[in-house]
Amino acid sequence: MVKSRETLETNDRKTANKDMEKPEEQAALKQVGGTLSGFRNLVGKENGEWTAGPSLLAHGTIWMLIVALISVAVAFIRGEMEPGYSPTDINRAGALMFFVLGSVASVIAVVAKTQGSIIGEKQLGTAAWVLSKPASRRAFVLAKLAVHFRWLLIVTLLFPAVVFYVLMTAISTLPPPPLLFLGGFAILALGLLFYLALSLLLGTVFQSRGSLAGSVFGFMVGGFMIANYAPWLTAAFPWLFFQSGYYLVTQGQIPVYGLISIPATALWTVLFIFLALRRFERAEL
Amino acid sequence: MTTSRDDRSALGEDSGGESTPAVIETRGLTKTYGHVAALKALDLSVRKNSIFGFLGPNGAGKSTTMKLLLGLARPTSGSGSIFGKDIVSEDFQIRRRVGYLAQDPRYYGHMTARETLRFVARFFYSGPESAIERRVDESLSLVGLSDRADRRIRGFSGGELQRLGLAQAQINDPELLILDEPAASLDPMGRRDVLEIMARLRDEQNTTIFYSTHILDDVQRVSDSVAILERGRLLAQAPIDELLTTGGAGGTVYELALKGESGAALEQARTCVRSQSWISSLEESSEPGGERRWIVKVTDESATEENLLRLVLQTRGVRVTGFGRKRQSLEEAFFDLIEKDSNGEV
Structure with missing residues (x-):
């Protein structure tokens, strides 16, 4: 520390001034409390992490390219190659790509962005620092959930979905049914939330990012493989959400396994969040 | 609810009043990790408005003790209290009245020093931005970081981080400061300034300071009492004068x-x-x-x-x-x- 004597003397005067200002200050500032103490503050911090660096731009560009533009390009090429394709056929080709790429992209984005979210903070010591203040552990986890969900939803699904919808309408000249498309989007959003909750839960369990990333990817890939051997299991998890979204947009209905998997996934998500909160409440930092 | 220490005492929150001057009390506080005993039945008493030096070699259990006191880790057995409040069940209330500086402190690199202090202040207070900003400015000034307030801390030196650590630890006007190696990574001038700040916080704001260090000269200069820990065991605890005359071994x-x-x-x-x-x-x-x-x-x-x-x-x-x-x-x-x-x- 290289503070000069002059600075120290200035500080003495400031301390005196501080004492004079105290009554006004006391009246102005209130103590923060409650079971979610620090939530807003932590949300601000997480938002700052998303917006301060190049992360938002990088994710936005990558997922726009992969989810929206590739889907539209495939639909456009199919339409050009098959003169007999109707606008509905073009929309179907695009929708299949959009829902497949959207569901895979959301898992990759979740892992890329959140694998170090809890583990990294535990390892670096920032979690211990924050939680040495009157911040609740519940708020710490829920702020991550809320902010990551918000930004991941926007960059991996919402913006690409809007661009996809507009471009598809331009290419096929027939807009996909908006409410059904919104329903399909909601299914993908639920899948994103499921994987995010899973990632945060595993962040409270594992000490290394590799184990977390491997587990989440393994769950997704394993699910696709299991679907061939134990199709009934797909009703319990979001593995075939892309099909549910696709059928909803193109046929106006969701298959039975999809109808079951939506509430089941919602329940898993709630359970994962509950377990993540419970584990982090007891974590030693 | 107001924020002043006087008011908190008036509300009866300060159970460590005149009759019970100890701010920190532990009884048989023990922490084991698997088969390794990091802390063995620690009985500690830190009295109000003192600077208490917590000494010991690396791995003695100093940081573990501090984490237990703050509720960041849970004791395997034994108990502890700060301001008369249980460190396990009432850790949240304790943390409101405590400032903590970790050993080798890490902060969010995307924030500036000012943003970091603002972030910490908002865990304690809500209210007008101007009042929070005033606290932030005072804290920056206290540690001589005003001129680097708006620089991202990603590029801060070890000494600057340590100063920021001290600023964030005292931003809530704490009754108790828990500092883990506050003078580590500082040059002699920096160490002197940290010790001066600690002494001023005790003398002018009646803050109790519980700190660990390896630098024995510093302890001798500013501490009122010391405890010596070795391999998780308390070897001695006494006012510094007593320790220097008795050698800490009861003679x-x-x-x-x-x-x-x-x-x-x-x-x-x-x-x-x-x-x-x-x-x-x-x-x-x-x-x-x-x-x-x-x-x-x-x-x-x-x-x-x-x-x-x-x-x-x-x-x-x-x-x-x-x-x-x-x-x-x-x-x-x-x-x-x-x-x-x-x-x-x-």
């Missing part, structure tokens, strides 16, 4: 300078002194000019001061050229205790 040390006409005369005096029940040990060394120096450890100070000199002078042919209570340096006391612990004597 007082006296020093005598003597001249003897013959070896037999000195041997007679030695035998006479050693035969006293209140003498623990007597070590003799030779000094230039034929002088002998005795280091006498005793268990009864008044008996010593009444009798020791007389016993020696009774012996014919022995002259005393110096007599007094020996005041050890903290370093001597520290290493003495550590060595005794290694030899199983403590």
Whole structure:
């Protein structure tokens, strides 16, 4: 520390001034409390992490390219190659790509962005620092959930979905049914939330990012493989959400396994969040 | 609810009032990780408005103790309280009134120093931005970081991070500051300034400071009391003056300078002194000019001061050229205790 004597003397005067200002200050500032103490503050911090660096731009560009533009390009090429394709056929080709790429992209984005979210903070010591203040552990986890969900939803699904919808309408000249498309989007959003909750839960369990990333990817890939051997299991998890979204947009209905998997996934998500909160409440930092 | 310490006391939150001046109390506080005992039945008492130095080699259990006190880790057994509140079940209320600086502190690199302090302040307070900004500015000024307030801390040096750490730890005007190696990674000037800030916080704001360090000179300069921890075990806990005079092992040390006409005369005096029940040990060394120096450890100070000199002078042919209570340096006391612990004597 290289503070000069002059600075120290200035500080003495400031301390005196501080004492004079105290009554006004006391009246102005209130103590923060409650079971979610620090939530807003932590949300601000997480938002700052998303917006301060190049992360938002990088994710936005990558997922726009992969989810929206590739889907539209495939639909456009199919339409050009098959003169007999109707606008509905073009929309179907695009929708299949959009829902497949959207569901895979959301898992990759979740892992890329959140694998170090809890583990990294535990390892670096920032979690211990924050939680040495009157911040609740519940708020710490829920702020991550809320902010990551918000930004991941926007960059991996919402913006690409809007661009996809507009471009598809331009290419096929027939807009996909908006409410059904919104329903399909909601299914993908639920899948994103499921994987995010899973990632945060595993962040409270594992000490290394590799184990977390491997587990989440393994769950997704394993699910696709299991679907061939134990199709009934797909009703319990979001593995075939892309099909549910696709059928909803193109046929106006969701298959039975999809109808079951939506509430089941919602329940898993709630359970994962509950377990993540419970584990982090007891974590030693 | 207002924010002043006076009001908190008035609301009866300060159970460590006049009758119970201890701010931190632990009883048999123990922490094990698997088969490794990081902390063994720690009984600690830190009184209000003191600077309490917590000493020990690496791995002694100092940081573990601090984490237990803040609720960042859970004790395996035993109990502890801060301001009379349980460190396990009431840790949230405790953290409202405590400031903490971790060893090797890490913050969010995308924030500036000002944003970091604002972030910390908002865990404690809500209210007008101007009031929070005033606290932030005061804290930056206190540690001399005003000119670097708007720089991202990703590029801060170790010393600047340490200063920021001290600023964030005291931003809530805490009644208790828990500082883990606050002077680590600082140059001598920086260390001096940290010690001055600590002393001022105690003297001007009645803050109790509980801090760990390896730098024994610093402890001797500013601490009121010290505790020495070794391999999770408390070796000594005492006011610093007491530790320096007793060596922390429950005995007082006296020093005598003597001249003897013959070896037999000195041997007679030695035998006479050693035969006293209140003498623990007597070590003799030779000094230039034929002088002998005795280091006498005793268990009864008044008996010593009444009798020791007389016993020696009774012996014919022995002259005393110096007599007094020996005041050890903290370093001597520290290493003495550590060595005794290694030899199983403590």
